[in-house]
Amino acid sequence: MKPLKIGIICLLSTAIAQADITQDANHLIDQIDPHLNIGVEIKDLTTHQYLYKRHAQNSFIPASNMKLFSTAAALLALGPDYHFTNKLTTDATNWDKHELKGHLYVHLSGDPSFSSARLAAMINSLKQQSIQSIQGDVVLVSRYQNISPYAPGGMTEDLPFGYGAPIAPLVLDHNRFMLTVNPNDTAGKPAILETSHQTQQHMLINKVITKKDAKNCHIHFTIDATQALVLNGCIGLTEHALVQELAVRTPLLYTQKVLKHLLQEAGIALKGHIILGQAPHQTLLLSQDKSPSIAQLIAKTLKHSDNLYADSLFLHTADKLSGRPLNWEKAQQVIKPFLHVQTGIDLNSAIFSDGSGLSRYDLLTPDQTVQLLTFLYQRFPIAYEYIAALPVSGRDGTLQKRLKKPTQLGLIRAKTGTMKGITSLSGYLFTANAHIVAFAIYMNNTPQTKPAVSGRYRYLADALCAKILQVSKTPHGVSKPLLSFQASSTGQKVQKKAMKWRALEKALRVALKTQAVSILFRADELVLQDRQHDKQQVLNVLTKLAETYPFAIAVTTDKPQRINGQSAVVWAKTTKISQPIQRLWYLKPQASI
Incomplete structure (x- = not known):
């Protein structure tokens, strides 16, 4: 009879915990707005019991929680040890007197981490092979050269900024750069601009004026008809410099300038031009570059919510599954069935317009999200890479400044999502009774929602997580003390x-x-x-x-x-x-x- 008694007690305690969370969660939501457009699902992965559901089958715009699905697809299709490969090849049959008598082909795989430094190493390898000049052209061969640079459903207002950088026709240095706007030393003078990439300086039109008083001073970014970035506004004489990450609007032009500079630095003369094109079927390999592993790229994607990384993984996974580069809609038609077959999740109602969640066309349900989190938690070959890639509460990534109280610090690994009128948070928690809980919280604005209400979405998501962390009413659950390092946060x-x-x-x-x-x-x-x-x-x-x-x-x-x-x-x-x-x-x- 003893096992039966324990089983009955466990069921009763689970029911009590579920009732407590239901009451507390409903109270928190109703405080904000009883008619709030919110979907929540909470599942105890230790007992396999659902603790709370509210509109869990409804579809919501997930914002960056879409990255949970695109990175999962990449892990499942490519494996954690997969690497993007970039190459230099040639159709030349010889290089007489140090001259490459043919074209040089730069094969770009869509690697989101590919940088000028890595390209420089490849170019310098040519010098080590005694190549001092190239008779033909340098041809950029990109997997993305026929892909639309932006997914459908994006917003024009996102385009100037780094998080909205284009992914096509190619990627170099994340297709973004840092701009610093410094006040000048005298009121009335133009602000001083500095960029992380000097090649971007000519694409900026500076109309920002230094003012003695910073009151009502703002800086606005717009794009003119020539694709130049126009800065308007003012900055106070004694104010902090504004540091803003911005998109490289013309990735091809940027790459051409970088490549021209690298060839000059290596002492390699180019007699032809740098163009975008195709390579013959058979060429000679001269140099090869490999990206960090997919596991490392996914950590960059999820912890810092990197849109370009997520979209690149989304398109590259579809490319590898289908055997050819696919545009956004065709990629969705490959990724969704693949994830369904792998996980068993019904994704008929889901819309994967991109991999980043920047598209307002994306749709997911809290239930689909918790099912994915449950599936990945139970798959040992990829579970650790996936969970470790998520931001950690109070410590790193997009959760570094959130949920950082001693009772929360390091106990939540979750993906954030934020757009205008949209907040999402999904992931895993380690509760007070030493259980692992999977959860998904989606909130979408409705036309009649007041800004004061939507402005409290993030607070509500954090408050719900704080309540879940307190679950402790199970007889076999033991509250565990914090580990030593949890007493302080490096972040x-x-x-x-x-x-x-x-x-x-x-x-x-x-x-x-x-x-x-x-x-x-x-x-x-x-x-x-x-x-x-x-x-x-x-x-x-x-x-x-x-x-x-x-x-x-x-x-x-x-x-x-x-x-x-x-x-x-x-x-x-x-x-x-x-x-x-x-x-x-x-x-x-x-x-x-």
């Missing part, structure tokens, strides 16, 4: 350092606002363009700030300096300073031991 420490660096930038702008000094903010340094003859004016400010903010200093001046007789100023001679700049000061974070 939060990094965030605090970044905030302190920003605080130093602000303090510098305020302290130097009356001096002829322009301050350029960069991720790992602050550069001061000093146009004053007397270096002591800036040095006095740095001496004062060094008492609060620890930083190292390098300067291009005539002799080394010391701050407070302790911190040495590293001196470097340079001929690259253009008048009227007298010297450049470089401030860097102090290295900790």
Whole structure:
């Protein structure tokens, strides 16, 4: 009778836990709006019991929760150890006197991680093969050259930004770049722009003005008829620099410029042109490059919600399953049946317009999502790679700043999703009774929803997760103490350092606002363009700030300096300073031991 009693107690305790979650979840939702367009499903993977359902069969726009399905398809079809392969080949039969007598073909597989540095390594390998010139053309052969650059259902307002970067006709350096808008040193002057890719500088039209007062100052990004990015607005004299990731609007032109520069750097003369085209059926392999593994690419996709990575995995998986590159709609017709066969999930109502969730045409149900999470949790060959790729509450990725209380930190691995009027959160939780729970939460705006309500969607998703974490009413469940490392968050420490660096930038702008000094903010340094003859004016400010903010200093001046007789100023001679700049000061974070 003893096993029977235990079984009855377990069933009763599960029912009690389910009743508690139902009551608490309904109360939280009704507080926001009893008519809220929300779908929720919560399943205990330890007991296989559903703890809560609300509109779980309804279809919702999932936003970035679509990435759960596109990355799952890539893992299932390609395996965690698969690599994208990029190649250099030629149709030349010889290279007499160091000249390649034919065309050079650059085969681009659609690898979302392919970078200028990796392309440079491939080009430099030609030099090692004694190739000093190319008689023909350099032909870019891309798997995406006949694919639409954007999936159907995207928004025009997303196009200027890095998260909306085009995927075609090819991908290099993620098809995006960083732009920093710095206030000038005097009100009325144009803001100072810096880009991570110099090739993008000519595509920018700067109409941002520095103002003494930052009140009502905003910067707007638009695209004109020539595909140039136009910046309008103003920035305050003492305000932080604006750092924005933007899309490379013309990936082919960008790649052509990068490749031309790399050939020049390698000392390889090109007699032809750099064009987009096809390669003959048989060519000679000269160099090969491999991407990080699919497991690593999926971690980048999910933790940082990278749209370009997700769309690339989506299209590449369809390509490999069908044997040829497919456009978005054809890719959906391959991916959906494949996932159904692999997982058994009924996806008839689902719409996979893309792999990223940026399309407003995408549709998923909470039930389909929890079924996928359940399936992957139970599949040992890929479960660990998949779950480890998800953002961790309070620690990394898009959950670094969310659910970071001691009772939440590190106990949730979930995919976030956010678009205007849309919030989603789906993944796994480790509850107080040591159970693993799979959950999916989708909220979509309706025309009559007030902005004040939709603005609280994320709070509601986090509050629901906090309630699930507290489940503890099972007799065989034991509340487990936190592991040692869970007492602190590395991600939060990094965030605090970044905030302190920003605080130093602000303090510098305020302290130097009356001096002829322009301050350029960069991720790992602050550069001061000093146009004053007397270096002591800036040095006095740095001496004062060094008492609060620890930083190292390098300067291009005539002799080394010391701050407070302790911190040495590293001196470097340079001929690259253009008048009227007298010297450049470089401030860097102090290295900790």
